[in-house]
Amino acid sequence: MCIRDSLNRAKPSQHKKTVxxxxxxxAGCTAAAALHKRGYKVTVxxxxxxxxxxxxGNSQAIIYPKLSVRDQPLPRVNLAALMLASRYxxxxxxxxxGEQCGVLVVPENAKVQQDFIAISERFSHQDxxxxxxxxxxxxxxxxxxxxxxxxxxFPQLGWLPPAQICQQLLQRDSIxxxxxxxxxxxxxxxxxxxxxxxxQLTIEAETLVIANAYGCGQFEQTNFLPVxxxxxxxxxxxxxxxxxxLKTVICGEGYIxxxxxxxxxCGATYNKGLFTTALREEDHCANIEQMSATDxxxxxxxxxxxxxxxDGRANYRCTxxxxxxxxGPVPYVPLFLEDYDALRRDARKLIPTLGSYRPNLYVxxxxxxxxxxxxxxxxEILAADIAGEVxxxxxELRLAMHxxxxxxxxLKKKRI
Numbered sequence: 001m002c003i004r005d006s007l008n009r010a011k012p013s014q015h016k017k018t019v020x021x022x023x024x025x026x027a028g029c030t031a032a033a034a035l036h037k038r039g040y041k042v043t044v045x046x047x048x049x050x051x052x053x054x055x056x057g058n059s060q061a062i063i064y065p066k067l068s069v070r071d072q073p074l075p076r077v078n079l080a081a082l083m084l085a086s087r088y089x090x091x092x093x094x095x096x097x098g099e100q101c102g103v104l105v106v107p108e109n110a111k112v113q114q115d116f117i118a119i120s121e122r123f124s125h126q127d128x129x130x131x132x133x134x135x136x137x138x139x140x141x142x143x144x145x146x147x148x149x150x151x152x153x154f155p156q157l158g159w160l161p162p163a164q165i166c167q168q169l170l171q172r173d174s175i176x177x178x179x180x181x182x183x184x185x186x187x188x189x190x191x192x193x194x195x196x197x198x199x200q201l202t203i204e205a206e207t208l209v210i211a212n213a214y215g216c217g218q219f220e221q222t223n224f225l226p227v228x229x230x231x232x233x234x235x236x237x238x239x240x241x242x243x244x245x246l247k248t249v250i251c252g253e254g255y256i257x258x259x260x261x262x263x264x265x266c267g268a269t270y271n272k273g274l275f276t277t278a279l280r281e282e283d284h285c286a287n288i289e290q291m292s293a294t295d296x297x298x299x300x301x302x303x304x305x306x307x308x309x310x311d312g313r314a315n316y317r318c319t320x321x322x323x324x325x326x327x328g329p330v331p332y333v334p335l336f337l338e339d340y341d342a343l344r345r346d347a348r349k350l351i352p353t354l355g356s357y358r359p360n361l362y363v364x365x366x367x368x369x370x371x372x373x374x375x376x377x378x379x380e381i382l383a384a385d386i387a388g389e390v391x392x393x394x395x396e397l398r399l400a401m402h403x404x405x406x407x408x409x410x411l412k413k414k415r416i
Contacts, residue, residue, distance in 0.1 A: 020205035023212035024051035029166040030375040034383035052163030060265040073400035081377040086156035088376035098160035106151040143247035147297040207360040213318035233283040233314040234267030242301035252294030326366035347412035
């Protein structure tokens with residue numbers, strides 16, 4: 001059996017009916033909904049009393065589209081996630097949460113412009129997914145005078161208030177949310193125990209899903225995952241007479257949303273190694289410059305902005321080196337490395353073992369700035385894995401997001 005088959009088939013030995021999910025962001029709440037749908041008794045635990053208070057807490061977040069003509073795992077996962085997300089959020093848009101106003105993506109440079117042309121040719125018969133627009137089309141659909149020569153328009157996408165989506169997912173299915181700051185995970189008598197900052201037992205459940213973004217690094221069971229805590233700041237730009245007419249989300253170097261309460265959400269920065277949620281004026285300036293770089297016409301429409309008194313929000317993404325999410329069972333690292341030790345000597349060796357995994361422990365994180373897009377798909381993959389169902393995505397793409405992929409790569413490269 002090859003290593004890829006082994007990773008795909010490695011599952012806990014027994015499927016349980018009670019599940020604790022640590023983290024009430026979009027990853028945790030979509031996972032909770034997917035498992036509830038399959039008959040599991042689910043409880044979500046978060047250090048906040050309300051869902052969606054950290055990375056999922058911006059007032060307007062977009063479903064960011066990323067297509068490619070390359071037949072590689074990342075663009076293929078992006079396409080699958082994009083198509084499911086547009087259907088998944090339709091009931092929320094219909095109920096008045098956010099707006100399915102479409103997302104317009106303009107090229108950042110000449111090379112990307114050529115890529116857009118190739119993408120439009122590849123998807124030329126899928127107008128409901130993506131359409132190529134010339135400048136006249138960009139101006140007509142966006143509602144403002146733009147300068148870009150061309151762009152890709154995704155009519156089925158838009159923006160959402162992610163915290164409200166998280167809260168609605170839990171409320172809809174009456175999924176309880178416990179407030180606790182979990183510091184330790186233990187397994188006892190077949191159950192996972194979650195202990196708080198006072199070393200008190202908060203809850204125990206037969207299956208545990210760790211969905212607390214970069215917080216997975218604090219636990220002994222998942223601290224091998226190479227995730228990065230990456231700060232991002234969004235800015236609330238004042239509307240102008242011209243920008244008030246913006247009808248769709250525009251993406252390029254950054255993104256900007258249609259006006260809500262006389263402001264546009266604009267962002268976001270990527271501040272590696274910066275650990276503060278305090279707003280910084282230099283980041284407001286960077287976001288505005290990014291919008292002007294996205295399209296000169298957009299910068300003109302926005303006009304002068306007072307960055308000294310500008311409002312916004314900063315929080316942290318959970319990113320991975322390969323830009324793909326992490327979803328699946330958690331390896332028991334010491335034994336897993338023994339199972340696949342032969343890869344240190346021969347990276348192509350076929351190893352006839354399923355590998356060693358921690359019983360009924362899963363992880364669901366690493367979505368970067370595309371949580372709204374990835375989460376519906378990865379939540380279904382996770383729930384199908386736990387329930388022993390036929391998975392909703394082909395093996396190669398599931399393995400590309402598997403938690404064990406980092407250990408396998410490091411073994412092959414003799415890093416561990």
